[in-house]
Amino acid sequence: MAIYHLSMQIISRSKGQSAVAAAAYRSGEKLHDERTDEQKFYARNVQPETMILTPTNAPEWMKDRNRLWNEVEKVEKRKDSQLARELNIALPIELNQDQQKELIQSFAQNVFVQKGMVADIAIHRDDTNNPHAHIMLTMRNLNEDGFGKKNRDWNADFANAKENNRGYVKNNEGCLSIREQWANYANKALEQAQIDERITHLSHEKRGLETLPMVHLGHVAHDMEKKGKKTARGQINKDRQDYNKAVVDLQAYRHQKEEHLKKMKEKEKQFSFSTDIEKTYIQKAASLVGQKVITLEDITARHEELRKMSDRHDPIERHFHVQQQQFLNVSNYYDRMRDLEREIQQNEEKVEELKKSLNPFKLKENNMMKRRHLDKISDLESNKESYESSIQKHKETLRFSTKEEFYERYQEFSQKKENRLNQITYEKKQIQVETRVL
Structure with a gap:
């Protein structure tokens, strides 16, 4: 069935991000980051389908992905600059690939490009059950030479008011939010393709549905589930699917409720003969299970x-x-490379000192010492290359391309790990307490 997913983010230097690296990752192309003088390339099993849409007044070079995002990096001078906006959108699997492409092109062209933004689109089809598009958008006005000032008026298009799901736009009550516009575009495409499925940006709660919505897995959890590995998000969806199956059949639900009430009355009769101590234990167990009365079957379950x-x-x-061990290894590699660079510099300085020596009686001795230092430099550089190679092997797994990105990812991971392990510790204690009571 067609699903609704649209998420938005700002690609920013304050988060250690690079517009060139982001474009390389989404497009699957090899790009050169002129700011850091690095090649950015992230291999993919299925090459994304890409396109760049530009306004009519945009210079021709903006259709060159490498130059486009390097120019964005050049025009942004601050260390915390916002570089681009990005949308991640699930495409309806009911449409074929040509229809999906036409849909995302039409949406990007009419909603963003006509307002003056450049849209870099990458459609990912690594998983046939999860086709989705990434749209990277520029944030500055265009002129014949390139980028001008940032257009702050566009910010309103990407902000949704909670109470009415509309963008914060001055004096324009009829302006729809981007989330609502995508639902409209997708539904029109489904209708034209004579497909009955429809999507909506509204929550189940606002639509008055009793069923629970599925959560978006994201590419990491999706890949893990595909390989047979359980994930928290995947488990949530499985639980919700089970719940929704029960809710859909209202007749069975009512019958289930009536049967449950009958059983509760029968159990109450049984417990009316229990002693006070037995009732206390039963009440404790019942409170843990979340029922007023409890049976041996409930405790076993x-x-x-x-x-x-x-x-x-x-x-x-x-x-x-x-993962912690991988991060520690890479961190140690970077530390060792820093030490090696310092040693290389020290040896280079000694070579320069020997070159300046004019004492003819020490010429032979100086040459021998220079040779030893040069050999030492060669060995150190070889060791440094070895560490660089080791770091390279971890870049795809840990999802970073620069040293700065690595330390930001390491910090994020450490925080995530601490929070999750604290939660597990708490859950283990609760399980122990509850097991003793039961």
Whole structure:
């Protein structure tokens, strides 16, 4: 079935991001970052389908991806500059590839490009069940030479008011939010293709539905699920699918409720003969299970739930341990490279000092010392290349391209790890307490 997903973000230097690196990652092309003098390339199993849409007044060179995003980097001088906007949009799987391409082109052209933005589009089809498009948008006005001032008026297009799902636009009550516009464009394309499916930007709650919406997996969780590995988001979707199946059949739901009420009355009769101590224990167990009355079957079922919860902790902890070791290894490589660079510099300085020596009686001795220092420099540079090669092997796995990006990813991972492991520790304590009571 057609799903709705549209997320937006700002690509910013304050987050350690690069517009060139972002474009390279999304397009699958090899780009050269002139600011850092680095090649940016992220290999993909399926080459994305890409295109660049430009306003009518844009110079021709803006259709060159490499130059476009290098010029963006050049015009932004601040260390915390916002470089580009990005949209991540799920494409309806009911449409064929040509229809998906036409849909995303039409949406980007009419909603963004006609206002003066350049849109760099990359359609990812690595997974046939999850086709999606990345749209990177420029943030400055254009002139015949290139980029002018940032257009702050565009900011309103990307802000949604919670109460009415409309953009914050001055004196324009009829302006739809980007989220709503995408739903309209997608539904029109589905209608033209004579497909009954429709999507909406509205939440289940606002639509008055009892069913729960699915959560967006993201490419990391999606790849893990595809390989048979369980993820928290995947588990949420499985749980919600099970819940929704029960909600859809209202008749079965009502029957289930009536049967449940009958059983509760029967259980209450049974417990009316329990002693005061037995009632206390039963009440404690019932409060844990979330029921007013409880049976041995309920306790057995809860024990099984607690066991499954406990079983999910070990693989999560192992995953964090493996990643932690990878981050530590790369961090150590960078530290060692820094030490090697310092040693190389020290040896180079000694060579320069020997070159300046004019004492003819020490010529032979100086030459021998120079040779030793040069050999030392050669060995140090060889070691440095070895560490650089080791770092390169981790770039795709840990998703970074520069040293700055690595340390930001390391910090994010450490915070995520700490939060998740604290949560697991808390859950383990709760499981122990609950197991003892049951």
